[in-house]
Amino acid sequence: MSDVTLSTAPLPRRAKRHARRDLTSIGAVAAIMIVLVALWQIAAAHGWINGQLFGSPAGIVKTAQIALAQGTLVPDTLTTLYETVVGLVIGSGLGIGLGLLLWFVPRVSGVAEGFSVLLNSIPKIALGPLIVIWFGSDMTSKVWLAAISTFAVAMISSCAAAREVDRDLLNLFRSFNARPSMIFRKLIVPSALPWIFSTLRVNIGFALIGAVVGEYIASQAGLGHAVFVAGSLFDLNTVWLGIIVLTLMATLLTWIVQFAEKRIVTWKTKR
């Protein structure tokens, strides 16, 4: 038969072009950052800007060396990473699980979604003091704050993903007399996977905010704690160091989620 040819030929080429464009933009971002940091350092060194109020790249490097030597940087980073990841897993996990399972009960689904929209419109940060009072000032309260920050988003979007499943596919499954549990396992969950991953990516940021703000409110450790204390002492270099590590942490977590998505949702990326 003449049309038995796999149309895979253009794919690698397109992928290569994409990769090249990615590399080019990463290079451009790096170059611009280097120039800005260099300007900042020159300005601080020549006293054009107040090093006390702005910090300086050299100061940040020195602060990092001291924080590493004193053994505070690594534990602080691990503390915040732990709070963020555990909070993200609990909050998103519960939200996604509940949101998808609500597909079985469309009547309840509307009510539950209403509640989660309500929960989502609460500024979660405002709940911080409550959470600290309930769960104490150690890591537990930060985990819960991170979890609450991610739960509603995860639930709303997975609820929508389950509801928005292709009508024609649903009808096809029904025409094959599929039981609801079969439809859920073999249609709803796989078609929701791309949405779930994009929710997870968004939630990394929310979980991090939850953890850091929790540390601002009351804590003994963590990057948020370090930034907060340094800020009140006008130690801008330490504040910058905290921001840089937090940014790297968020980037790393995003990469991990993207990597998992590429491995699991293969049919989307190959398109």
Place this chain on the structure above:
Amino acid sequence: MPVARLSVTDLTHTFEAEHGGAVPIFAGLDFSVGSGEIVSIVGRSGAGKSTLFNLISGLLPPQAGRIAVGPRADGTPGRIAYMLQKDLLLPWRSVLENAVLGIELFRKVTAHDLERARHMLARYGLGAVAQAYPHSLSGGMRQRVALTRTLLVEPTLVLLDEPFSALDYETRLALEDDVMALRQSNGTSVVLVTHDIEEAIAMSDRVIILGGRPARIEQALDIKLSVEGSRTAISAREAPEFRMWHAQIWGALRGHSTQLGGLAA
């Protein structure tokens, strides 16, 4: 007279309009499809073809009247499987996994089922791509996978809704042949819902023309074509009577549009 594979008796269906009024779609529709018969249902858009499709496929319960699926030759219950213009392949499943979906949803897939699936895929020229994913296939190949999935549940009646209209002409003819071959191989009946008059004539034993509002069967034409040997998508189109049937069906459909012109405007 053998029991019909599908019998539609006095089918009436009404939609509730938004303003509360009732819009009748069909009134007293009656027809049946015999074993190994191919019947096309044609009508202008809005004639209720899709609603009829949904009723026959069981997606929509009939409000009045009866839709009965006849038993197999051995007395076991018959079964309808359908295929749409969209292939509805699951992108996360390989071709083989897509093909056995219908079986998998009501019982465990056996080694024998997989063997049967591989065999049928090979017959449709898909043997080499059984492990590939749908996104790497052409439209015609994807539609053949959908056909395989439809046939693997061993339906007595295959219901097709504009199944080939998104395909190029050559592929479409090939798939029409595939469908026409079904009745020879296992006596499967086919109901084809389409707006493509040529396709309806080339493939069908009978063409049912829906028209009017509420829709009823305007005409049911037994299509006789003089072809040498068995009918194929091409030989049917080359038959001397082909133009005549085309003119007749076209006239019936158009006659309706002028009649309803004032209403539609």
